Amino acid sequence: MKLTWDSPLSTIGGKKASEVVKETGFETIGDLLGHYPRSYVEKGRLSDLGQLQEGDLLSLVGEIVSSEAKTYQDRRTKRTAYRQEVLVKAEDGNLRMTFFDRAQHTAQWRSKQLAVGRIGMFSGKLKWFNGRWELNNPNSRMYGADDADDAVDAFAKMPELIPIYPVIGKVDSWQLEELIGLALDLVDDVPDPLPDAVRDGRELLTADQAYRWIHRPDDHRQLGAARKRLKYDEAFVTQAVLARRRAEHRAEPATPRPRIVGGLADRFDERLPFELTAGQDRIGDELADELAASHPMHRLLQGEVGSGKTLVALRAMLQVVDAGGQAALLAPTEVLAQQHLRSIRAMLGDLGEGGLLGAAEVSTGVTLLTGSMGTAARRQAMLDAASGEAGIVIGTHALLEEKVQFYDLGLVVVDEQHRFGVEQRAALTSKSGTPPHVLVMTATPIPRTVAMTVFGDLDTSTLSELPAGRGEVQTSVVPVRQQPAWLDRAWSRIREEVAAGRQAYVVCARIGDEPAPEEGPELHAVEDLAPELAAGPLAGLRIEKLHGRMTPDDKDRVMQAFAAGEVDVLVSTTVIEVGVDVPNSTVMVILDAERFGVSQLHQLRGRIGRGGHSGLCLLVTTAAPDSPSLERLTAVASTRDGFELSRIDLEQRREGDVLGVQQSGRRSSLKLLSVLTDEDVIVSARDAATGYLAQDPDLAGAPGLRAAVQAIEDSERADFLDKG
Template sequence: MPAVSTLKGVGPQLSKRLEKLQIREVADLLFHLPLRYQDKTKIAPISSLQPGDERLIEGVIQGCAVRFGKRRSLLCTIAGQNSTLTIRLFHFNKQQQIALKEGTSVRCFGEIRRGPSGLEMVHPEYRIIHPDRPAPELEKNLTPIYPATDGVRQRTLLSITTQALVRALPLVVELLPDISPLQHMPSLQVALQTLHRPTAETLAALPLCRERIAFEELLAHHLSLQQLRGHYRQDHAFALSTERRVVDSFIEQLPFSLTNAQQRAISEIFLDLQQPHPMQRLLQGDVGSGKTIVAICAALHVTESGFQTALMAPTELLARQHHNNICSLLEPLDISTGFLSGSMNTKDRAEVTDKVISGKTSIVVGTHALFQKTIQFRNLALIIIDEQHRFGVGQRQALQQKGVDEITSPHQLIMTATPIPRTLAMTFYADLDSTVIDELPPGRTPIKTVTIPEFRRDEVLERVHANCKQGRQAYWVCPLIEESEVLQCQAASESAKEIQQRFPDLSVGLVHGRMPPAEKDKVMGNFHKGDVHILVATTVIEVGVDVPNASLMIIENAERLGLSQLHQLRGRVGRGAIASSCLLMYRAPLSKIATERLQTIRESSDGFEIARKDLEMRGPGELLGRRQTGTPQLRMADLVRDQHLIPMVEDIARQMLQNSPQDKITRLIKRWIPDAERYRSTG
């Protein structure tokens, strides 16, 4: 297929900009589909307008004047159909002032907003209707609005897409199998033509055409991950023995019994570890379900078999806590463990690295530092990744390549306390087997969750004081105020200072992301021991922190956080038999979405239901973490709207992998995921 630079009006500079949109060939434009449409085919009565509408209106200017306030603006009142609308221009010149005079007829298109004196349009598209000329014709079709980037205008995309529809659309090949479940869908060529240039006649077919394209995109992602899964199966891994005397002895000496769900998870993982190909298993469990013990059992089994385990966590605080817990639990067994992070000094780092290379250290815990090129293992057989949604496919594979040689790959166990809705799992984790710990340990009391407005802060502080005077402890969380870690840490520092001044009889600790690791460890250690009554923190304590005596959680500006993050933070309390509470302080007025979010977290403690709702409200990018690398983004499909397609996607993917030529599958994947090869196993 010819390069996009062969199109009229596309020079070297525009080609470079289009590459940011993954548009390199003419055919790529066909799959760069509109986000939405503007309807300029009819004129809406001004009396029918509602805030949020995007409409074409026509009327006569009743008055126009420059207003001076915080910003200078030109305001014109448009009258029509016994109603008026204000047009507001912040950027205007003398010619516009002259042209937009009283008595002039205009046609405007834009979004309707609620202004100081009624409905208004800010910087609409407008055309003056001259009385001595015919009125401009209305558009015959909807106007597509495409995803764009800096320096690429909608007019340009419209022009080059029109050329692509003529040149490339007739050459597009149908890659879906000709089977009955797909017979009701339009052909690919019809779907693309309709979505790019819908007419009055094809308008009704838009939903089905969009569904046809969404289905193919979901299918491409699913096939890509299934093929990745197949590559894993072809890799070689250490097949561990069935012997588990050390593991059974460890479980027996625990001061509690494992739940049935934990035992089932251990059995599934051990069965995987006995296979000659690498395990790729996702271990899901709600907050406090006991995933860490399951992971330790897996690491212990690897150690018993004579190999090494690496456990990677997303933050140094969580990694250090994992290391401390593992050391404490395995102390009677005399098993060597190590810790690695980017903040360690050269001497300590070299000492740990030498023990890892020699094989003296059986279990090493750390952050991203674990998969740097300078770190080598003697016989790495298992990688455990905590909080998978913080890591991308690329990072997972970088660590997997730490195997003994180019032939042998380590097993992988991927843990998450953010339950993943099935629609998300199918699209982003279909290369993994899944185990769910769907049972909480006995003896844990439900957490009472309440919402409270910020103006009642003094009442909340008094409740925290009373709680601590009864021998309990509390968290006070200051979430992100802006996209600035500095401001976040500053807010937490000020809150800690204020609380300490108010309650000099209590000990207040502070933890945030910019503190030196040793200082954080010291504060956390004192909180664990009970020497600190109130721990003021940023969201660094979102996962992993386990203090059974902490029974009260306060979250400031709770309306700013997503559901899954609120659920994770809430899970820091209620970790023992003590009745626990979570107070969500919010700043009024709340938006509709924030109100719904706080209501959901207040009424539900089911992590999977909360994650499903979070996906519905915020989308997969937010739920997974937008900075995650290696997660392919969906262009047309929507995981909430299109979840009904997923069973058919799985079924047809299975049929294609069994019956379709490999070339056809590869072309389908490349059509939607040009970089799919980057996420294949290289072992």
């Protein structure tokens, strides 16, 4: 019986296949063969235990050299229980294992199965116990019959590299290996997504050979060749999808929004009290040219915290307003939307008072629309947007509501794009008769290969320099587990800065009215900490609270008071993470810092040192020495290079999150390709895919590629690529 790539998985393996289908969701032979081994065990070799840590997954093949059955009293049931203590010998070391059973008949069966002289494969998590490494209840697979001669013969017939598959549900590695082996024996049609010319020009394996060698390699050479080919597949297919998307964008019509001499944009530039940085000037010219084109701009603007992205976006918005259109700025929170409103109105002055007495001769209206606004204010904001009275409309998710309409939406600016799902962004761009220009901003720097893979349908601009007058920010880790007295010094530093006329932030991971975490130490909370500080180490200072469950009016009141210098210390959650701009704030204490991600810490730190004064960020943590959490905090303290920190963050979070898992609702399709370490593969695939699509835009000459691209475009992940 020969099967195809698309044959139902249920056609092989009977009940075993049915169980795999139920647990994994795999439906076809192709789904199964696309589940690659996570690692390989060299027959007879034991990993270097000196390089492993407790909890690491270890697999080995070896001979049982001792096996002893023992009884003990179960502490919970007070009944007799059984354990089998086994010593397994590999070529380069021994490892002890313990198997626990409650039933006597199961213990008797296990004692026979784990007899001295048998060869087995064992896989489990390492545990340090009584001064030695061991595995508790590892998954095991025995080879040969009960006698030693059969076991040795079975060992000799084993491949040199044994695949270990990621366990899914109740399906273990051995079941997957067996079913995948059967599928490889039966499948007779493995589609090849690479055009022949692309494959041959890079000396890559055929798809059929690559799948056979990734699952059944005879040696590392075959495994390396298979991985090389399948990595390139992932890169090429993804880049083909993005190349088609870029071509579709270029083919869409858009209303040109050219720069108008003597208009709002020119008047604004004339009034700027400072020089634009070289990056702001260069990117401004790029945006101006693209806004004047007859196809929609799709650009990602990224840059360090405080690099001046909002100013660049505002100049683009004014160009669109000059050309008769409107601009919408979508912000993720009301605090940030309010901040944008205040900063844009402050930068524009009377240029942003269109429709009001005292407005400049050339001016426009700037309005805000959020979900918490009163009925009258909300109705007026919607009227300003629909009539065109407001050239710039700033808002939160409220902008996405169906009843919100625009007179002539020409530019959509999305701030902190990672906070919005694809459907939300599409809802805003659909409010224009012709596709609007789109500018996506992020203050989380993205390494080039990530941007190329994730935002490959967006042109990318990067602001890497900070405007003149920014203060240096020193970051230090405060390990209170080892140095509890250092926390007192942190509060003293706040008092010193306030005495010098500066202001401070104290950041907490919790508000205080939510349940405390069940595991780990209790986290500091805004509602509890603020009064404690006011009665203790920061007594006499003006302290206010800020968090997401306060009413919008209260949040705005607190932020305006802090910005006006009427508050010395703001005790807050991460609601201040983006957009908050108080140049007089110079010190930040982040409590329970190990609970925050690298990029989030970098964003928070960007709230200080925004004036000409130096800043100090203190990362207070109870993380254990040598723990990954403390290593992460040390990395944040060691550099202000956002791109380097982003790389560290992505290495820890892996590519699944990078590719928009939370936005698409699906797991990443990248299984072998790393967007951080395979830059050469991604660059090569991008060039090759773009070149091939230019010759064969419909993929008529590459049916395998067409099917692979269509599968992505039809999936939920295509929504992310399409509307992102």
